[in-house]
Amino acid sequence: MKVVMSVEQDSDNARVDERFGRCRYFAVVDTDMKSVTFLADDASEGSGAGVKAARILLKQRVMELCEHFRVKYGVVINKCDLNPVKTQEIKEFCRDKGIAVWGSIPYREDFLQAIDRCLPPVRYSKDTAEIIEAI
Numbered sequence: 270m271k272v273v274m275s276v277e278q279d280s281d282n283a284r285v286d287e288r289f290g291r292c293r294y295f296a297v298v299d300t301d302m303k304s305v306t307f308l309a310d311d312a313s314e315g316s317g318a319g320v321k322a323a324r325i326l327l328k329q330r331v332m333e334l335c336e337h338f339r340v341k342y343g344v345v346i347n348k349c350d351l352n353p354v355k356t357q358e359i360k361e362f363c364r365d366k367g368i369a370v371w372g373s374i375p376y377r378e379d380f381l382q383a384i385d386r387c388l389p390p391v392r393y394s395k396d397t398a399e400i401i402e403a404i
Contacts, residue, residue, distance in 0.1 A: 290319030
């Protein structure tokens with residue numbers, strides 16, 4: 270079983286932090302393997318920190334499930350052209366974690382129109398379909 274705790278630092282003698290969304294780190298304790306992994310809480314600043322923290326943990330869990338079931342996974346960066354700094358941060362995160370970056374999709378108005386109409390973007394626009402299929 271895995272248990273997640275919010276902690277003040279990334280060390281075995283870290284004190285528990287009573288703040289979930291604003292903690293500095295998460296300690297992921299694997300009771301079966303008797304190991305601890307620390308995850309930095311990059312979302313502790315600004316509004317919505319609790320929701321952002323939950324997303325960090327969810328991403329970690331999705332990666333673990335894919336690895337456990339030997340499912341190939343990677344990252345596709347959506348709206349890569351809107352914030353080059355964030356796009357670079359995502360690429361660096363993936364590099365550090367050993368996650369493949371499969372491709373990038375620039376911001377496209379027709380992509381949003383497809384989502385608004387509950388349609389798959391690849392069926393809504395030929396241009397969008399070509400970008401996605403190239404990945």
